[in-house]
Amino acid sequence: MTALLEVEDLKVAYGKIEAVKGITFKVEAGQVVTLIGTNGAGKTTTLRTLSGLLKPIGGQIKFNGRSLKRIPAHQIVSLGLAHSPEGRHIFPRMTIEDNLRLGAFLRKDKDGIEKDIQRAYDLFPILGERRKQAAGTLSGGEQQMLAMGRALMSQPKLLMLDEPSMGLSPIMMQKIMSTIAELKAQGTTILLVEQNAQAALSLADQGHVMEIGRIVLSGTGQDLLHDESVRKAYLGED
Ligand SMILES: Nc1ncnc2c1ncn2[C@@H]1O[C@H](COP(=O)(O)OP(=O)(O)O)[C@@H](O)[C@H]1O
Ligand SMILES: [Mg+2]
Numbered sequence: 001m002t003a004l005l006e007v008e009d010l011k012v013a014y015g016k017i018e019a020v021k022g023i024t025f026k027v028e029a030g031q032v033v034t035l036i037g038t039n040g041a042g043k044t045t046t047l048r049t050l051s052g053l054l055k056p057i058g059g060q061i062k063f064n065g066r067s068l069k070r071i072p073a074h075q076i077v078s079l080g081l082a083h084s085p086e087g088r089h090i091f092p093r094m095t096i097e098d099n100l101r102l103g104a105f106l107r108k109d110k111d112g113i114e115k116d117i118q119r120a121y122d123l124f125p126i127l128g129e130r131r132k133q134a135a136g137t138l139s140g141g142e143q144q145m146l147a148m149g150r151a152l153m154s155q156p157k158l159l160m161l162d163e164p165s166m167g168l169s170p171i172m173m174q175k176i177m178s179t180i181a182e183l184k185a186q187g188t189t190i191l192l193v194e195q196n197a198q199a200a201l202s203l204a205d206q207g208h209v210m211e212i213g214r215i216v217l218s219g220t221g222q223d224l225l226h227d228e229s230v231r232k233a234y235l236g237e238d
Helices: 043-050 073-079 096-102 110-123 125-129 140-152 170-185 197-203 221-226 228-234
Strands: 005-014 017-027 032-036 058-063 081-084 158-162 189-194 206-211 214-220
Touching (some): 017 032, 017 206, 017 214, 032 043, 043 081, 081 140, 096 110, 096 140, 125 140, 140 158, 170 189, 170 197, 189 197, 197 221, 197 228, 206 221, 221 228
Parallel strands (some): 032 189, 032 206, 081 158
Antiparallel strands (some): 005 017, 005 058, 206 214
């Protein structure tokens, strides 16, 4: 069986600067796969390329058996690849519910959309309680919930999350991580980018460590969590 997502020797550049220098990895259906690594490693660039927002200069991306080359971003969403971006990018003046509806902009099944809005409220009750409020009134962690809920509204086959725990309090980070675990338990396939290596590796099936545009180490979440070099470089041990 082929994997849901297959990335092979992917290269992405900004002008002459190569930010992603030939990375290869897979995401199997039902898995949580994480890319970890310090600032500037190329994680966001990778996700933006998978979403069709950046054009690769080399390599292959296959999603659900199909090459994503030359497929525009909005069509990639309709193929089932959703992206909750770094920094969230919610629409602060729109209501929470309208932000969620935006995530379903390609769908025509009204009943299904209503059901999935309800599902987002079940996952994140605070969003339901405040559904008519402007999204800008939410705290950082709640905005992260909204960004994840919005990405789920396209009924993705693969959910990509870019630094969902960034800037959050430890309690809110716990809440976001346990929601990711819950989504995984429900069968959602997730590509998770995190600087919080401990949290990400704890729930990942597979992990890849990125450094300046390359994958330097790969393994199961547990393997990497116990790897000495990972512990030194990313888990603050010496
Ligand atoms: N819009 C851009 N223009 C030029 N260089 C960029 C741009 N975005 C990111 N970079 C560079 O690409 C590299 C990878 O960045 P990024 O993918 O954001 O890393 P990460 O998400 O792992 O922190 C960094 O050296 C960064 O400075
Ligand atoms: Mg980033």
